[in-house]
Amino acid sequence: xxxxxxxxxxxxxxxxxxxxxxxxxxxxxxxxxxxxxxxxxxxxxxxxxxxxxxxxxxxxxxxxxxxxxxxxxxxxxxxxxxxxxxxxxxxxxxxxxxxxxxxxxxxxxxxxxx
Amino acid sequence: xxxxxxxxxxxxxxxxxxxxxxxxxxxxxxxxxxxxxxxxxxxxxxxxxxxxxxxxxxxxxxxxxxxxxxxxxxxxxxxxxxxxxxxxxxxxxxxxxxxxxxxxxxxxxxxxxxxxxx
Numbered sequence: 557x558x559x560x561x562x563x564x565x566x567x568x569x570x571x572x573x574x575x576x577x578x579x580x581x582x583x584x585x586x587x588x589x590x591x592x593x594x595x596x597x598x599x600x601x602x603x604x605x606x607x608x609x610x611x612x613x614x615x616x617x618x619x620x621x622x623x624x625x626x627x628x629x630x631x632x633x634x635x636x637x638x639x640x641x642x643x644x645x646x647x648x649x650x651x652x653x654x655x656x657x658x659x660x661x662x663x664x665x666x667x668x669x670x
Numbered sequence: 671x672x673x674x675x676x677x678x679x680x681x682x683x684x685x686x687x688x689x690x691x692x693x694x695x696x697x698x699x700x701x702x703x704x705x706x707x708x709x710x711x712x713x714x715x716x717x718x719x720x721x722x723x724x725x726x727x728x729x730x731x732x733x734x735x736x737x738x739x740x741x742x743x744x745x746x747x748x749x750x751x752x753x754x755x756x757x758x759x760x761x762x763x764x765x766x767x768x769x770x771x772x773x774x775x776x777x778x779x780x781x782x783x784x785x786x787x788x
Contacts, residue, residue: 560713563724587774597780599760612775647713655764656721658700661713 558582560662564647568668569638577633577665581650588631589651589659590623594644602646605631607653638669672697672763676779682771689733689748691782693761696742702764703744703773708781709757717759720744731755734783756786 561580570577581588590602600639601615605615605625620638624632645666649659677692693699704720706714715734725737735746744761758781765775 589775591778598780600763601775601777602726604773605773612773639770645695649714651774653774655774656719657774658719659774659776661706661715663711663713 558661560621560648560650562646562662562665564643564665565654565663568670571640571669572637574634574636575638575667577635577646577648577667578648579631579633581631581648581649582660584652585650585660586628586653587651587659588625589649590631590633591647591649592644593599593647593664597644597648601624602633614643635667638667643667643669671699672765672776672777674779674780675757675762676760679780680783680785682785682787685753686750687697687785689704689746689751689755691746691761691784693735693744693746693779694742694781695744695761695763697763697766698764699772700739703735703737704759704762704764704776705729705733705744705746706762706778707757708760716758717746742767749787751784753786753788756784758783 585609588605592600604612611629622637623633645664649661651659679754679778681781704719720737728734761779762776764772767773
């Protein structure tokens with residue numbers, strides 16, 4: 557596609573359930589990032605994939621959060637045993653390899669945990 | 671560790687007035703700096719970036735920013751605000767790996783909401 561695609565756009569889940577959020581990056585982009593945007597917290601980095609290198613997981617807030625990127629393309633962010641504090645907009649971005657290139661963001665998945 | 675501070679979570683200007691959104695950063699190496707804009711219910715869009723070279727950077731929609739190393743600042747300006755500029759603006763610095771090289775990972779400021787009054 558022309559841009560970064562995220563699905564679903566909205567997700568309401570019950571506390572304690574697991575959720576999977578999907579990101580389709582721009583074709584040819586080797587770098588993929590997940591960020592979380594929540595009220596009062598701004599934009600927080602979660603995880604970063606760059607080519608075949610080991611992902612930078614330094615931003616994942618707990619071991620309930622995990623992400624994978626299959627075949628260097630699509631990525632899935634999984635949140636296990638969701639809590640109310642996980643409610644936020646989860647943004648995915650992709651870019652070419654170089655650090656000075658633009659990161660293109662998807663429209664995000666709004667997660668609400670009830 | 672790098673950080674970004676945006677002064678003022680909310681800025682209000684009249685249509686046609688100067689827009690000034692402030693951003694200060696902390697980085698141990700020459701930084702890569704970015705401004706992104708987020709319109710309601712949309713993702714982030716790059717306005718402009720500074721990596722190397724000319725310190726005055728021009729972006730889309732008439733915005734520009736100047737990298738001032740001595741002040742560790744990267745303030746965003748636009749001479750004349752338009753109603754369509756109302757949005758949230760984020761300043762960001764690229765994270766450093768190995769103490770010396772920039773990466774594509776971004777560290778964002780808290781954001782500034784720009785309100786434009788008619």
